[in-house]
Amino acid sequence: MSLIHVKDIRKVYRVDKERVVALNRINLEIEQGEICCILGTSGSGKSTLLNIMAGLEKPTKGSVLIGKQDIAQMTEKQLALFRQLNIGFIFQSYNLMPTMTAVENVALPLMFKGIARKERNKEAKKMLKRVNLGSRLSHKPTQMSGGQQQRVGIARAFVAKPKIVFADEPTGNLDSKTTTEVMEMIVRMARRYHETLILVTHDQEIAQYADRIIHLVDGNIVSDKPNQSIIAAEPETEKTAVEKNVDLAAEVAK
Ligand SMILES: Nc1ncnc2c1ncn2[C@@H]1O[C@H](COP(=O)(O)OP(=O)(O)O)[C@@H](O)[C@H]1O
Ligand SMILES: [Mg+2]
Numbered sequence: 001m002s003l004i005h006v007k008d009i010r011k012v013y014r015v016d017k018e019r020v021v022a023l024n025r026i027n028l029e030i031e032q033g034e035i036c037c038i039l040g041t042s043g044s045g046k047s048t049l050l051n052i053m054a055g056l057e058k059p060t061k062g063s064v065l066i067g068k069q070d071i072a073q074m075t076e077k078q079l080a081l082f083r084q085l086n087i088g089f090i091f092q093s094y095n096l097m098p099t100m101t102a103v104e105n106v107a108l109p110l111m112f113k114g115i116a117r118k119e120r121n122k123e124a125k126k127m128l129k130r131v132n133l134g135s136r137l138s139h140k141p142t143q144m145s146g147g148q149q150q151r152v153g154i155a156r157a158f159v160a161k162p163k164i165v166f167a168d169e170p171t172g173n174l175d176s177k178t179t180t181e182v183m184e185m186i187v188r189m190a191r192r193y194h195e196t197l198i199l200v201t202h203d204q205e206i207a208q209y210a211d212r213i214i215h216l217v218d219g220n221i222v223s224d225k226p227n228q229s230i231i232a233a234e235p236e237t238e239k240t241a242v243e244k245n246v247d248l249a250a251e252v253a254k
Contacts, residue, residue: 002029003163003196004053009062011048011219022048024219026062032163033194035187035229037210039201045219046200047168053198054087054166055079066164084112088157090167090186094149096141102128102152103137109160127155131185147178151185158189165190168200183209187231 006028013020022045030036038046051057053064055071063070066086074082088109089095096105106124107117115123128137131151141149150170157165167186171179187209190197199210207213208230215223 003032003034003067004028004030004198005063005065006049006053007063007065009049009052009059009064011045011052011057012060021219023052023059026219026221028214028221028224030196030198032196035190035197035199035209035211035233037199037201037207037213037227038216039204039207039213040216041202044216046202046216048219049216050166050168050198050200054089054164055083084109086163088160088162088165090150090153090157090165090170092169092172094141094146094153096149096152096156098141101138101140102133102144102155105141105152106155106159109156109162113160123159124155127159128152130189131155145178146173147182150174150178150182154182154185154189158193158195161193162195164196164198166198166200169202170199171201171206179206184231187229191231191233 006026009023009026010021011023013022026049038049040046048057052059052072055064055074059072063072065071069082071079071082097108100108103121103124106127107120110120110123125134125137128134131154133148133151133155136144136148139148141152144152153170157167170186171182174182183206186197186199199206201207208227210227211229211233213223213225213227214221
């Protein structure tokens with residue numbers, strides 16, 4: 001059974017007397033562990049589709065099954081809880097809490113899972129080290145660069161090991177070198193925990209990180225194809241001895 005099943009989704013916005021068909025009739029099935037890109041030009045409906053799959057917006061018609069649950073039927077309260085337990089987000093503008101340190105920001109999703117403070121901080125620090133921010137643990141967002149803030153955002157999205165991570169133009173505010181770093185971290189993190197990643201972008205090059213590219217034009221899927229990801233999926237068991245040693249060296253260096 002697929003993890004996400006989008007069935008006949010339609011979204012029509014009304015602004016005064018104008019109707020905007022943001023999504024026409026979308027059908028999709030996404031498996032656990034898939035790294036999927038939704039690719040399209042500005043205004044094609046990418047964010048609307050992501051928001052509906054993540055339960056942030058209600059569709060006009062249709063259903064979104066995650067596992068066996070239809071999130072389109074949930075109340076706002078049920079949705080909030082569902083998101084806290086199952087979903088991680090990475091935003092274009094990072095959306096970190098400005099008064100909180102890097103550790104506090106990353107620890108936040110664990111609070112909703114009822115994990116004790118000491119354990120939360122320990123996990124948050126571990127995740128920040130994984131995104132190479134071990135030396136910025138007590139920094140607040142304004143004391144960090146855009147790339148560093150997004151790395152905090154990545155650590156926060158994955159810390160609670162959600163079923164699905166949604167990323168809407170995660171590198172939209174970053175330069176090209178930082179974009180590569182951030183994309184590699186997101187994809188490696190998703191692969192490491194075998195998590196489903198839904199990545200939204202207008203950029204063909206960024207789409208190349210995905211295992212599957214779903215092309216959206218004017219609220220319709222015009223193609224849906226497998227893609228050879230820049231960062232290949234490799235089962236743990238098939239790692240070469242050299243790679244294992246490199247991993248070991250990286251762990252020891254921490
Ligand atoms: N809240 C809204 N109210 C009215 N129209 C909207 C709203 N959000 C998005 N739209 C319209 O829906 C279409 C798709 O928007 P969006 O999903 O944001 O596209 P993308 O993320 O691909 O740039 C656009 O034409 C946009 O103007
Ligand atoms: Mg958008």
